[in-house]
Amino acid sequence: MLTEPQDFPAITLFQNTTLTLVSDADAPALAAAYQRNRNYLAPWEPLRPDAFFTGDGQRSIIDAKLALFQAGSEVPWVLADGERIIGTITLTGIVRGPFLSANLGYWIDGEYAGRGLGTAAVTAVVVTARERLGLHRIQAATLLHNAASQRILDKSGFAQIGLAPRYLKIAGRWQDHLLFQRILEAAK
Template identity: 45%
Template structure:
């Protein structure tokens, strides 16, 4: 559940300017956990491209994205990505919280939202990965019921180097796929 004053809504094309402002505000905060970004990423035009790409993936049922607002500011996002149907029925999740809004329970609220979205979409499992050093994110995942299932060496190229990641998994149900 989100604290008072915060709203979560599906990503729209109109979010690009606020996302660009959030990217600029959080550039250093998120740098260790994300791939290197071109300068255009931090502009409204660059965010418009990102949003357009994500909305195309939403149309293809490969992506589900919600944006966290506090007043007129985007202060986070929650994504289900790499959605797979068929025998797997799974997705990977990702989320971030604005540096000025940490330690308010927002990470847990965003992951709980993603778990519910996964259930709503009829998914069987959700996966997540964190860099080894990202202990706060690992704590959020554990609080939301995710189990650590392993470690992959040199999994992602982030912050200028190949980084090990810790993998997490959450089984949403054991029933057969919904028709």
């Protein structure tokens, strides 16, 4: 099982854009990214307490994510343009055994949306999930009206598999989501 940071070297997506495993040192920059994008992300995320947008709040979240990483059930990355964090992408709920599956979640800084970074990051994670983690399947969910995220998943080879009523509590209310999956044996 891959549970050491060195098992996940940085991935260069574009000239100055990288995908790296999150670390405690990322807390201030991640808090700044969430502060910059607070209004932009609000319709797509759970309600967040004010502490979430602080360095200390992010450090607590990062510590929890790294504990799950050490347990083999999560791989949390940050997307950066140089030193500036511009998003996150995470495989969560990694299950071994006959399921060999994980859930995918991501967001991209509003200033960088529409540049292909989301698709590049998701594609890199698909390859990592198949080649380094040995997973069979990745699932993702989007709000019904999140066309941008649905385009990213489509371009990354995901297929829509269903509708989940009242699936997640987003923006303060239970909302329906479209479900997508990528079977990794078909990954290229």
